[in-house]
Amino acid sequence: MHIPENYLSPATCAVMTAAMVPVWVHSVKKVKEELPKDKIAMVGVGAAFSFLGMMFNVPLVGGTTGHAVGGTLIALLFGPEAACLGVSIALLLQALIFGDGGILSFGANCFNMAFVLPFVGYGIYRLIAGNNKEASSGRIYAGAAIGSYIGICIAALCCAIEFGIQPALFHDAAGNALYCPYGLSIAIPAMMIPHMAVAGVVEALFTVAIYAFVRKTSPDLTYDAIRLENPASGSKKGHAPIFALAAVLIAATPLGLLATGTAWGEWGADEIAEISETGAPLGYTPQGMVDGFAMEAPMPDYTLGEMNEVAAYILSAVIGTALLVIIFKLLSQALRGKTA
């Protein structure tokens, strides 16, 4: 579910990152209030745990394996806010060290996997397992399984929507998509079918297997135990604002994305004629815009100037030489490896 670079437009990435800022601020505040000083480093443990959990191959039918995201599990063990921070840090390291997920799309990836997934998963777990210590094991495990399954499916749906709105919002004059080329009608089934059929099942198995182990061996370490021990810190009231925020953000994000499609004052010269200020369309394109200085020179229907051809020629020579050096170095390394 890690969205790589350039599948989402920079505008979408900016909106998603902006949406994450209040969530991060809330999480840092909540974790500082809720966790005793000696447990601050537990968020680091949670991040490392989330990172390693994504490496763990869960056995599936017929010898195949799949890996889980583990967002709901981290929320069950560390609390949803600590999970949000932990998964965010794990995603940051993955983007920076392993190139898993883009750097610009970091905000979008965090929105799906560090925000929607743990909060939805934990919310559903709470609904099913209830809020008291006497909940039966069956209810708790059902809550963990259903919560993690729905959590990852909703996260995948958010991801699919982010992909799916790209071609409608960001395309060139000919209607060709500039980023992800598939609309909602393709992106949603393409993301949802594998997640509902396979990834969701993996996530649920992974969550229940580990949560059951921890509950059996040291039940005092789960977030439920910490929360019930210290009712002031983890009361239901404490989570209400973040769930409200989640609802508002989920509802508002597509609107924000739609709005960025035609930012005020950023119309192209050919669009300006359709802008209506007083109710009626403008009906003409200001002459200054037609003849004015164009920053973006080589459009498809724009003849490349002589300078640009020279520049392109020089650049191709540079690219060709660099590629040759790279291939040569790789070949010599391979040969050296054989003779050694």
Next chain:
Amino acid sequence: MIPEWMKKTEDYVPPADGGAFYYRTLKSLGGIMSRLRLESGREGRFSLPAGVRLLLMIALIILVSVTQNNLVIMAVGAAVLVRLAMMSAEDISAVVKAVLVAVIMAVVIFAPAVIMDPARLWNSLRVVAKILISVTLVGIFNRTTQWNHLTAVLRKAHIPGTVIFIIDITFRYIVLLGNLMQDLLTAVSLRSIGRNDKKYNSVGGVMGVTFLRGTEMNKEMYEAMQCRGFTDDYEGL
């Protein structure tokens, strides 16, 4: 006198269901651990400060992502390739591997769109080129940056001390808990011969023990910090 059974050739083939997931997990863990431990990035004597390189990388990624100008994409691509060509063969092959995976994935994703509408070919190629450049940029940055320099940059950028502390701790715990997971998985795979019908128990066990050990280590670390005079002031660390 050799007994008859000793003369027979052993033809025992373990059942196919031997827990391939142990090996796969061990393999992916091993890859990660070696990258974190051994190849933490080599900085040349005259290389730019890590912060400048981080900003430069992000600026170039944004530029490539925003621009629709083929010449700009080409220029950044040329610069990136020249920088890559200057690196050692070892580093190049590591970067090229990551780039190939990303590009192949991109081609697979964009191919149906191009087949449905061939007019999209040039646009799709442009996006693939952008992906290639971005992934190469991140790869070069990894190979040339030491991790402790990056946390120093975050401190300069006035990120709260608590967050930097957590990021630092995360690094250490990935290595520590990763080693623990490797040991646990090796132990489990050595002990489970033939069919193992309790695979899911071992998933819970391995990750569960990792979690318990993590909380334990966290407690020990806090106590060790206190013994050395830590006064709960994460900002001043």
